[in-house]
Amino acid sequence: MTTMPYDVSGRHVAVVGGGRSGLAASRLVVQRGGRVTLIDAKDALAERAELEALGVSLALGAMPADVPVDAALVVVSPGVPADATPLEAARARGVTVIGELEFAASFLAGPVIAITGSKGKSTTTTLVGRMIEASGQKVLVGGNIGVPLSAQVDASTPDTWHVVETSSFQLETIVHYHPHVAAWLNFSPDHLDRHRTEAAYEQAKARVFENQGPEDWAVVPASDARIRAHAARHGARLVAFGVDLSQEDGVGLQGDVIARRRVRGSPEPLVPVSAVRLTGRHMLGNVMAACAMADLAGVSGDDMVRAVEGFTGLEHALEYVATIDGARLYNDSKATNVEAATMAIEAFDVPVTAIVGGVYKGGDFARLGPPLRARGGSVVAIGEAAPLVEQALGPLVPVTRASTLDDAVSQALAQRASGGVVLLAPACASFDMFRDYADRGRAFKAIVARLAAARGGQEVRNG
Known part of the structure; x- marks a missing residue:
C-alpha cells in the first residue's frame, strides 16, 4: 500500500487503454472527483454510453501523439506498452505516468x-x-x-x-x-x-x-x-x-x-x-x-x-476436457510460453501429442523436444509460429501442420488413436487466430465436444 492515495479531485486525468483495467480506472477517477479523458486506439467501445453518462470524454481511433495538455496525471492500462508515444510525450512534459495497478493500490x-x-x-x-x-x-x-x-x-x-x-x-x-x-x-x-x-x-x-x-x-x-x-x-x-x-x-x-x-x-x-x-x-x-x-x-x-x-483447477489450465477413442484431451491454453508448455507435457507419463503455435513471444521451442520424445510424443503446429515450431522440433519428434484448430484436433486424435493424451499447450499467444487465450481454450473445448458427440457421446467436461 502507498502512504497516500493519488489526489485526483478536481483534476484532469488521462486514462490510456480502454480494456477492463482502463475502464475500471476511469470509473475510480470519477468516483474520486476527477475528470477523465479515456484514450483508446479502437474506434468504438461497448461501454460508450455508460462512460459518457459519467462525464468521461472519449478519444477513440488511432493512438494520439500526446495526451490532453491539461492532464495532471496519466493512468495506463497494462495492455499499452509503457513506451507508447503519448506516454513518452507526457513524461517529457513532466506529467506523472503510472499504471492502473499503482493507481488503484494507493486507495x-x-x-x-x-x-x-x-x-x-x-x-x-x-x-x-x-x-x-x-x-x-x-x-x-x-x-x-x-x-x-x-x-x-x-x-x-x-x-x-x-x-x-x-x-x-x-x-x-x-x-x-x-x-x-x-x-x-x-x-x-x-x-x-x-x-x-x-x-x-x-x-x-x-x-x-x-x-x-x-x-x-x-x-x-x-x-x-x-x-x-x-x-x-x-x-x-x-x-x-x-x-x-x-x-x-x-x-x-x-x-x-x-x-x-x-x-x-x-x-x-x-x-x-x-x-x-x-x-x-x-x-x-x-x-x-x-x-x-x-x-x-x-x-x-x-x-x-x-x-x-475443493479446487480442481482453473479453466484453460491443464483442464481435462474429454476422452475420445481412448485418448484424453486437455486444454492448457494458458500455457502461453515454452516453459509452461514444457511443464504441461511433463505432467503426463503416457504418449502426448501437443498442439503448439500461435503468436511467437520468444523462447526456444526445441526445449519441448526432450519431454515429448521421452513420451513417444508428436506435435501439430498451428498459427503464425508454425514454421518456427516445425524448424525447432522437426529434427526431434514428428511434426505436422494444421491450418485451423479444428484440423489440429482431428490430426492429433488420429495420432493418438491408440490412447494417450492430446494436449493444447500452445507456448504462444493467441492473437493471430483468437481474441485471447480464453477464446482459444473455449474454441478447443467446443471442437472436442462436437467430436465427442459425433463418436458416441464420450465423457466431456465444459467448465
Whole structure:
C-alpha cells in the first residue's frame, strides 16, 4: 500500500487503454472527483454510453501523439506498452505516468499479497484467495486475474486481504506499489515481443519486491537463486517454498505432506499431498507457494486443506476436457510460453501429442523436444509460429501442420488413436487466430465436444 492515495479531485486525468483495467480506472477517477479523458486506439467501445453518462470524454481511433495538455496525471492500462508515444510525450512534459495497478493500490485500506511469475500465477492466486476465505477472513482476489484492482477499492477495509495477480506489464509502471507479501513463483523467458530482452523482463518482474522492507515478506522458490537474490536486495523477510525441510526453513514436503518449518522449529504439517486435485507435478509447487502465503496471512492447515480439496483447477489450465477413442484431451491454453508448455507435457507419463503455435513471444521451442520424445510424443503446429515450431522440433519428434484448430484436433486424435493424451499447450499467444487465450481454450473445448458427440457421446467436461 502507498502512504497516500493519488489526489485526483478536481483534476484532469488521462486514462490510456480502454480494456477492463482502463475502464475500471476511469470509473475510480470519477468516483474520486476527477475528470477523465479515456484514450483508446479502437474506434468504438461497448461501454460508450455508460462512460459518457459519467462525464468521461472519449478519444477513440488511432493512438494520439500526446495526451490532453491539461492532464495532471496519466493512468495506463497494462495492455499499452509503457513506451507508447503519448506516454513518452507526457513524461517529457513532466506529467506523472503510472499504471492502473499503482493507481488503484494507493486507495486500498487492507494488506496486499502480490503474486507474479512466468507461469502458475492465476492458479496460485486463486488458491491463496480460497485459503484465506476458508479461514473466515475477508479477501478480494483480482489484478491481472478476474476483477481489476480499481474495481475493488470501494470494498477495501483495513481487515481485507487483497490477493493480486501481478504481471510484468503492470510492474513496469509502479512507483509506490507495496505488497506486504510478494511472491515471485518462477522465471523463464516470456513476453519478449514486448520487453525485447530477457534482462528487461527479469527486471520488470523483480520490481514486485522493490518497495518492501523488513516488515514485509518475500515468498520465493528454493531452487532459483536469482529470484532469491532479487528479493533479499530490498530487506524483506524470505520464505522459500520447495525446500528440503531437513536442511532449511520454509515450506516443503515432509513425506507425503506439505509442511512449514520455522527457524529452529519442527516441521508443522499443513496439507497432505493426497488432498491436491490438480494435474501435474509443477502444480504441487503452486500449492506449496500458496500454503506459504496463506500461512503468513494466519490461515491454519485445516483451512488450507478445505480450500485445496475443493479446487480442481482453473479453466484453460491443464483442464481435462474429454476422452475420445481412448485418448484424453486437455486444454492448457494458458500455457502461453515454452516453459509452461514444457511443464504441461511433463505432467503426463503416457504418449502426448501437443498442439503448439500461435503468436511467437520468444523462447526456444526445441526445449519441448526432450519431454515429448521421452513420451513417444508428436506435435501439430498451428498459427503464425508454425514454421518456427516445425524448424525447432522437426529434427526431434514428428511434426505436422494444421491450418485451423479444428484440423489440429482431428490430426492429433488420429495420432493418438491408440490412447494417450492430446494436449493444447500452445507456448504462444493467441492473437493471430483468437481474441485471447480464453477464446482459444473455449474454441478447443467446443471442437472436442462436437467430436465427442459425433463418436458416441464420450465423457466431456465444459467448465
